[in-house]
Amino acid sequence: MTAVSTAVxxxxxxxxxxxxxxxxxxxxxxxxxxxxxxxxxGTGFWALTKYDDVxxxxxxxxxxxxxHGAILGGSFRKGGDTASGEMLVASDLPRHRMxxxxxxxxxxxxxxxxxANRIRVLLNRAVINIRDAGGCDFALExxxxxxxxxxxxxxxxxxxxxxxxVDLTRKMVGYRDAALxxxxxxxxxxxxxxxxxxxxFFADLLEERRANSTDDVIGLLLRSDVNGEGxxxxxxxxxxxxxxxxxxxxxxxxxxxxxxxxxxxxxxxHRLRADPGLLPTAIEEMLRWxxxxxxxxxxxxxxTVVRHTRIxxxxxxTLWNVSANRDPEQFLEPDRFDITRTPNRHLSFGYGxxxxxxxxxxxxxxxxxxTALLRSGLDFELKDDPTRxxxxxxxxFTSMPIEVSA
Ligand code: HEM
Numbered sequence: 001m002t003a004v005s006t007a008v009x010x011x012x013x014x015x016x017x018x019x020x021x022x023x024x025x026x027x028x029x030x031x032x033x034x035x036x037x038x039x040x041x042g043t044g045f046w047a048l049t050k051y052d053d054v055x056x057x058x059x060x061x062x063x064x065x066x067x068h069g070a071i072l073g074g075s076f077r078k079g080g081d082t083a084s085g086e087m088l089v090a091s092d093l094p095r096h097r098m099x100x101x102x103x104x105x106x107x108x109x110x111x112x113x114x115x116a117n118r119i120r121v122l123l124n125r126a127v128i129n130i131r132d133a134g135g136c137d138f139a140l141e142x143x144x145x146x147x148x149x150x151x152x153x154x155x156x157x158x159x160x161x162x163x164x165x166v167d168l169t170r171k172m173v174g175y176r177d178a179a180l181x182x183x184x185x186x187x188x189x190x191x192x193x194x195x196x197x198x199x200x201f202f203a204d205l206l207e208e209r210r211a212n213s214t215d216d217v218i219g220l221l222l223r224s225d226v227n228g229e230g231x232x233x234x235x236x237x238x239x240x241x242x243x244x245x246x247x248x249x250x251x252x253x254x255x256x257x258x259x260x261x262x263x264x265x266x267x268x269x270h271r272l273r274a275d276p277g278l279l280p281t282a283i284e285e286m287l288r289w290x291x292x293x294x295x296x297x298x299x300x301x302x303x304t305v306v307r308h309t310r311i312x313x314x315x316x317x318t319l320w321n322v323s324a325n326r327d328p329e330q331f332l333e334p335d336r337f338d339i340t341r342t343p344n345r346h347l348s349f350g351y352g353x354x355x356x357x358x359x360x361x362x363x364x365x366x367x368x369x370x371t372a373l374l375r376s377g378l379d380f381e382l383k384d385d386p387t388r389x390x391x392x393x394x395x396x397f398t399s400m401p402i403e404v405s406a
Pocket of ligand 1: 066070088089090100150242243244246247248250251254291292293296297347348349350351353354355356357358359361362363
């Protein structure tokens with residue numbers, strides 16, 4: 001481990017809210033690619049910032065365990081957490097394989113198409129409203145329609161319930177942001193409270209659905225088979241939460257970041273307008289550029305070495321997608337937003353056995369958003385500076401006011 005010229009604290013959410021993190025990661029990659037980040041409570045964690053190291057750690061799921069959850073300091077961190085082994089993202093093999101098999105069927109092409117159709121209807125209506133109003137807050141009024149449409153389809157719920165879950169997951173992800181949470185009191189308790197509100201919603205929905213054989217996520221999980229047994233109630237509830245938290249903010253915030261990148265790079269926006277056939281590579285570039293899920297956490301289950309640095313069994317290790325996605329050893333001119341970038345092997349959906357199970361759905365959602373914007377024929381401009389979310393885990397926006405003209 002080499003010292004960094006100026007200490008970097010990756011738990012400082014202002015670093016991300018003020019968009020200074022890319023510079024910090026550039027220094028870490030150059031000066032201390034395997035970085036020990038000390039924490040105020042005397043603990044700390046390792047941060048892997050080079051593309052090759054992040055990719056290798058994703059691969060090495062036998063050494064780097066997911067059982068303590070993907071979020072640093074979240075309630076899934078310490079031993080004894082009830083989600084461990086129950087929630088897909090917080091499980092290791094062989095349990096992970098069984099849960100994944102049960103959940104994989106949810107993301108079949110027919111369901112993803114139904115979801116995309118539902119989102120299209122919501123977005124087309126929104127585009128008309130935005131045009132009539134002359135603008136909107138893109139982060140609050142347009143982007144959330146993606147998870148709302150997805151939740152309506154996946155869980156068979158109405159618009160108001162879907163909106164309610166999006167509000168709850170935004171509050172959970174924004175537990176360190178004054179725009180979304182009351183910051184008084186202990187932040188761990190605040191996070192746990194936000195999580196329990198989501199769990200309660202799904203527990204109620206489970207009770208409602210138990211009697212009727214429905215065709216939604218809960219119906220499927222109720223009928224699923226994990227190692228010759230049905231899923232327990234807690235497994236069903238935790239995995240509903242995993243789907244909601246995994247899908248709600250990621251797709252909508254990636255859309256915000258991608259849209260901002262296009263507005264800040266008008267040449268790329270004009271290129272895309274002139275040739276909407278570029279949308280698939282443009283979406284891959286938006287995913288790389290935004291790296292909305294900034295990092296995931298693992299715990300080393302035995303002593304290991306990364307780039308000559310010894311990591312001890314029990315240490316927390318963070319895999320920074322946002323840094324790997326800007327590593328110049330992997331990406332030519334990584335700080336250039338290029339909608340035709342090829343190859344583009346970004347790690348925004350993770351990699352290996354935990355690679356995002358909703359990647360196809362997320363991609364379809366973002367595709368719907370930009371298809372609607374391109375088809376509208378409207379011109380868009382930022383009305384004010386966007387406000388970034390205070391989070392080091394999910395890189396999002398709490399506000400992005402835009403103006404539109406025909
Ligand atoms: C742009 C959109 C998205 C991004 C950037 C994203 C990112 C990620 C990442 C990085 C992981 C790996 C976690 C790890 O290795 O610990 C992951 C896993 C996961 N994602 Fe996504 N995600 C997106 C969309 C979605 C959607 C739409 C859903 C569901 C509706 C979803 C549900 C999940 C679930 C359930 C997992 C756990 C998979 C496992 O552990 O096997 N995600 N996602």
